[in-house]
Amino acid sequence: MSNLSDERRIELEKIANDIRISIIDALLEAKSGHTAGPLGMSDVFTVLYFHTLNHRPKEPEWPERDRVVLSNGHICPVLYSTMAHAGYFPVEELKTLRKFGSRLQGHPHREFLPMLETSSGPLGAGLSQAVGMAIADKMDAKDKDRRIFCFMGDGELDEGQNWEAIMLAGKNKLFNLTAIVDRNNIQIDGYTEDIMPLESLSDKWRAFNWHVIEVDGHNMEEIADAFEMANTVYEHPTVIIAHTIPGKGVKEFERDYRWHGKPPNKEEADMALKELRTLGGKIKSEHE
Amino acid sequence: MLNPALKLNTKMFDKDVEQVPIRKGFGEGLVMAGENNPQVVGLCADLTESTQMDKFKEKFPNRFVEIGVAEQNLASVASGMAAMGKVPFITSYAMFSPGRNWEQIRTTIAYNDRPVKIAGSHAGISVGPDGGTHQAVEDIAITRVIPKMVVISPCDSIEAKKATMATAKTGTPVYLRLAREKTPVMTTAETPFEIGKAQIVWKSTKPKAGIIATGALLHKALLAAQTLEKEGIDVEVMNLSTIKPLDTEAIIALAKKAGKIVTVEEHQIRGGMGSAVAECLSEHFPAPMRFVGVRDQFGQSGTPDELIEHYGMGEKGVIEAVRSLIK
Numbered sequence: 001m002s003n004l005s006d007e008r009r010i011e012l013e014k015i016a017n018d019i020r021i022s023i024i025d026a027l028l029e030a031k032s033g034h035t036a037g038p039l040g041m042s043d044v045f046t047v048l049y050f051h052t053l054n055h056r057p058k059e060p061e062w063p064e065r066d067r068v069v070l071s072n073g074h075i076c077p078v079l080y081s082t083m084a085h086a087g088y089f090p091v092e093e094l095k096t097l098r099k100f101g102s103r104l105q106g107h108p109h110r111e112f113l114p115m116l117e118t119s120s121g122p123l124g125a126g127l128s129q130a131v132g133m134a135i136a137d138k139m140d141a142k143d144k145d146r147r148i149f150c151f152m153g154d155g156e157l158d159e160g161q162n163w164e165a166i167m168l169a170g171k172n173k174l175f176n177l178t179a180i181v182d183r184n185n186i187q188i189d190g191y192t193e194d195i196m197p198l199e200s201l202s203d204k205w206r207a208f209n210w211h212v213i214e215v216d217g218h219n220m221e222e223i224a225d226a227f228e229m230a231n232t233v234y235e236h237p238t239v240i241i242a243h244t245i246p247g248k249g250v251k252e253f254e255r256d257y258r259w260h261g262k263p264p265n266k267e268e269a270d271m272a273l274k275e276l277r278t279l280g281g282k283i284k285s286e287h288e
Numbered sequence: 289m290l291n292p293a294l295k296l297n298t299k300m301f302d303k304d305v306e307q308v309p310i311r312k313g314f315g316e317g318l319v320m321a322g323e324n325n326p327q328v329v330g331l332c333a334d335l336t337e338s339t340q341m342d343k344f345k346e347k348f349p350n351r352f353v354e355i356g357v358a359e360q361n362l363a364s365v366a367s368g369m370a371a372m373g374k375v376p377f378i379t380s381y382a383m384f385s386p387g388r389n390w391e392q393i394r395t396t397i398a399y400n401d402r403p404v405k406i407a408g409s410h411a412g413i414s415v416g417p418d419g420g421t422h423q424a425v426e427d428i429a430i431t432r433v434i435p436k437m438v439v440i441s442p443c444d445s446i447e448a449k450k451a452t453m454a455t456a457k458t459g460t461p462v463y464l465r466l467a468r469e470k471t472p473v474m475t476t477a478e479t480p481f482e483i484g485k486a487q488i489v490w491k492s493t494k495p496k497a498g499i500i501a502t503g504a505l506l507h508k509a510l511l512a513a514q515t516l517e518k519e520g521i522d523v524e525v526m527n528l529s530t531i532k533p534l535d536t537e538a539i540i541a542l543a544k545k546a547g548k549i550v551t552v553e554e555h556q557i558r559g560g561m562g563s564a565v566a567e568c569l570s571e572h573f574p575a576p577m578r579f580v581g582v583r584d585q586f587g588q589s590g591t592p593d594e595l596i597e598h599y600g601m602g603e604k605g606v607i608e609a610v611r612s613l614i615k
Binding site for chain 1: 365373374376401
């Protein structure tokens with residue numbers, strides 16, 4: 001039995017759909033960028049920003065805010081789109097993605113968009129920074145007041161630095177830290193289990209003294225409950241392994257690793273937008 | 289003659305000159321910085337005593353984080369702590385930090401604009417018996433190339449203490465280059481120190497060359513100046529402890545006065561302090577130069593003195609460089 005009401009779930013699903021539409025719009029304008037990861041993580045980002053997170057989009061510097069670190073910076077279209085829909089900046093600005101002078105750099109850069117917690121792109125370094133934030137809050141006895149979240153890709157777990165950070169977080173029992181792994185099973189060169197097998201992934205995290213929760217990354221109730229559960233675990237940091245479908249929401253893009261690092265062209269974007277606007281054909285007119 | 293305005297250690301040319309490791313000054317400075325600012329924290333990668341962070345750990349156990357042998361994590365965890373308002377100092381050997389974790393320093397510290405202070409101990413060839421794997425002679429090159437990074441290479445333990453306390457206040461990322469072995473104490477508590485300010489430590493009215501030194505080799509440069517003076521060759525010697533931002537005004541002024549420049553550093557001549565000086569002079573006041581440093585080689589085991597002599601960075605090497613330049 002989920003803590004999330006049906007009404008709230010439907011509301012979140014609608015927001016996630018809007019976020020996906022904005023991702024496609026932005027990628028079409030940018031003519032480069034990543035498609036599969038952002039679409040796949042839209043549901044988890046929606047739940048975090050519109051349900052779980054303690055934040056003030058109109059006051060991004062609010063000191064008591066929860067912190068969100070995006071380690072796999074290449075999925076930033078979903079971060080930007082979610083932040084825009086949450087009210088951090090105008091949705092219209094998403095169309096400047098990857099363009100000269102834009103605040104929305106190809107990979108997140110705080111110098112251009114100071115409301116970001118970290119700059120990122122080079123893989124494997126985000127969790128270390130989130131661990132540093134969690135340690136600092138523990139030092140200052142603020143670890144019960146705010147939470148640190150870190151989004152990570154599954155492919156980036158190939159990077160050894162992650163395991164250094166995972167060890168340190170386990171050692172320090174950083175219960176104020178929640179990592180979210182986008183388990184979509186793809187990376188640039190192919191499927192993760194062909195490139196560098198990660199399984200049994202949950203056992204690996206558990207062996208490093210983390211609390212592990214596995215969820216369907218497109219089930220709003222499961223995602224919301226996992227964030228809630230993570231907040232109750234006291235002896236360990238928590239990792240939420242979110243099983244997602246890369247490209248989720250657009251049938252043509254789903255489960256195909258070739259969509260990892262390319263944007264849709266005009267035709268593909270039109271098709272994707274039509275599918276998203278009609279909720280996969282469930283409603284007849286995309287304007288309804 | 290020694291510049292009296294700098295209140296230097298007048299016994300520095302004595303046979304029994306006081307010798308203290310530069311890293312020790314860092315350890316003392318860090319404790320002071322910690323006392324001055326409760327946000328100062330220390331992180332170490334399993335070399336706490338060796339890098340002299342142990343004093344800080346003893347005094348502020350709750351503000352110390354043991355990272356284990358994981359230098360990449362060391363850099364990025366510190367970045368995260370800086371994001372929460374801390375002023376983190378991270379220590380390891382220079383070969384591993386900023387050596388192994390260069391990209392983490394570049395992206396998660398400098399690109400992120402986080403004021404993490406990277407103290408690289410055991411820099412230079414004078415690490416001695418540990419051999420070439422542990423002798424960082426590339427660290428100045430790889431740190432000064434990073435935007436926003438300040439690079440400081442103190443000449444002795446007293447300057448290292450002052451530099452450490454000063455870096456805690458910069459609000460920028462800083463690389464502090466420290467050495468392992470005991471080296472002569474040339475400055476005193478009264479000697480002024482300011483990040484970004486070079487100092488003329490040996491003055492001359494009509495110098496035939498200017499020697500610019502950084503780190504403990506400043507002592508070799510001063511010995512050379514003293515010997516050359518006896519031969520009737522006057523030089524001026526500059527202590528360039530801040531390599532970035534470079535005190536271009538002082539360097540240009542020295543080049544204008546002396547006409548020719550010799551740089552002295554315990555580092556590869558490619559990309560090091562001498563290269564920084566050459567970049568400055570070739571643009572603003574081209575002057576003939578000689579570079580004393582390691583010439584595209586790795587180090588090896590030996591005593592610090594043997595190695596300094598072998599690689600041509602001792603008093604003799606500096607004198608030869610000056611002679612060949614003014615010939």
